[in-house]
Amino acid sequence: MTPAIDYYSNSRALVPLRSPERFARPRLVEPPKSKGERVQTHDGRELYLRGIEPGDMAALKRQFSRLSPEDIRRRFLHSMGELPDSMALRLTHIDPALETAFVLMDETVQPAELRGVGRIFVDESANSAEFSVLVEPHWARQGLGALLMQRLVDDCRKRGLSEIWGYVLLENRPMLQLCKELGFVRRLMPDEPGTAQISLQL
Secondary structure (H helix, E strand, O other): OOOOOOOOOOOOOOOOOHHHHOOOOOOOOOOOOOEEEEEOOOOOOOEEEEEEEHHHHHHHHHHHHOOHHHHHHHHOOOOOOOHHHHHHHHHHHOOOOOOEEEEEEEEOOOOOEEEEHHHHHHEEOOOOEEEEEEHHHHOOOOOOHHHHHHHHHHHHHHHHOOEEEEEEOOHHHHHHHHHOOOOOOOOOOOOOOOEEEEEEOO
16 A cells, blocks of 8 residues: 655655745846956055946046146147036947047045046057046156056057057146156147157057
8 A cells, every 4th residue: 555645744845935936036146346456556545447437427527527627638638618428428438449448446435536547549540549648636646647558558569559649738748758758759740839749669
């Protein structure tokens, strides 16, 4: 005779899960995003170096609001009262095939603030890239400009480009001196008084 099955034993093998547990979707836990590479300024302050992200648009606009008219003119080569949303959107949504942009983020404040940015725009027809670098005044002379420039040069070499170049106002002596130390050569622009084109053969 077949023995009876005890459906009331302590074993849960024959007891189905309650309906909410059976049909619930598994909870997905996203891994925390990397802050990037930790770097230190000459005076010991800490920043994180990483590629720019679409979510950096607000931080980029806040950084612009902290710049003086002189800082803005040195970076954009002309005066600007504000950074339009359309431009901020364009600067934070890059095409990796033709652009690289590194940011230096200050995570000691909330929300995190952008203290420096360096970027290149690739000209495929000339096998070269135009660069731009900006570091906030209170974070200047701390080795950050050199760090961004070196990363941009390295990126251009990885891309197999033959040259990196940019326009710099002659009054922007710190940038001119930095580029000289990195091996860039300077050429005056007859059609653009007060402006030099600096370039480095890779």
